[in-house]
Amino acid sequence: MKRRPTAWRPPHLPEPKRLLDLILGSALLGLTAPLLAVAALALALARPAEGVFVRDYRTGLNGHPFLLSSLRTRRFRLDLLSRLPHVVRGELSLVGPAPLKTGSPAGAAPWRQLVRPGLTGLAQVRRHSELPWDETPLLDQHYVEHHWIGLDLAILARTPGRALRTAGAVRAAGAARTARTAKAVRRARAARRARAVGAVGAVRAIRTARFP
Numbered sequence: 001m002k003r004r005p006t007a008w009r010p011p012h013l014p015e016p017k018r019l020l021d022l023i024l025g026s027a028l029l030g031l032t033a034p035l036l037a038v039a040a041l042a043l044a045l046a047r048p049a050e051g052v053f054v055r056d057y058r059t060g061l062n063g064h065p066f067l068l069s070s071l072r073t074r075r076f077r078l079d080l081l082s083r084l085p086h087v088v089r090g091e092l093s094l095v096g097p098a099p100l101k102t103g104s105p106a107g108a109a110p111w112r113q114l115v116r117p118g119l120t121g122l123a124q125v126r127r128h129s130e131l132p133w134d135e136t137p138l139l140d141q142h143y144v145e146h147h148w149i150g151l152d153l154a155i156l157a158r159t160p161g162r163a164l165r166t167a168g169a170v171r172a173a174g175a176a177r178t179a180r181t182a183k184a185v186r187r188a189r190a191a192r193r194a195r196a197v198g199a200v201g202a203v204r205a206i207r208t209a210r211f212p
Helices: 016-046 075-081 084-089 110-114 122-126 136-146 149-210
Strands: 053-059 065-071 093-095 118-120
Touching: 016 065, 016 075, 016 084, 016 093, 016 149, 065 075, 065 084, 093 149, 110 136, 118 149, 122 136, 122 149
Parallel strands: 093 118
Antiparallel strands: 053 065
16 A cells, blocks of 8 residues: 655744844844954954953843853944844844843843843833833833734834934043043143142242342
8 A cells, every 4th residue: 555645844944033033144244244353353453451352141042041242342333243143143133132141130030031132122222212111121021022023123123223323422422521521631730820820929929028
């Protein structure tokens, strides 16, 4: 008796979220690899005492720890782009809660272990909004409980603008601090000159009084 041929079944495909991470993450890594290489070379030439990369353990999917590597710079958010290899390897997702350090009490929340941590997330694009409940843990938990591929795409679309605004705010704050420091230095110098001029004037006055 002949055996009936088994029906062909397609190979197991990753879930849509993981498929998006693989396709878009690989494309972004290929596009940004030259920029990341130049940034890493510039940091290496500067010979920072702490090294070119920041490496520490973070809590990932199902609570498993992994070693996260990031460029030691926040300019143009290259530190986040340097994490793209983790996305391709499946340790991070493009969108998800922020990766917390291993041992962090917040990282032990059961809902955090249901998804991979991400490069960006709902908390990053909604932070500092006017809504009273827009706090990072609440936004992260809301994402985990309601995430779907459309929400991921919406967050990814808003991330570049938010990153640019954040970088602009950081540069503005740095410029303001520099201006305040320069102003304080000028005031201190002016005060020293005034004290010096006052001291010279006092000495002259004393000499004039003693030796008319």
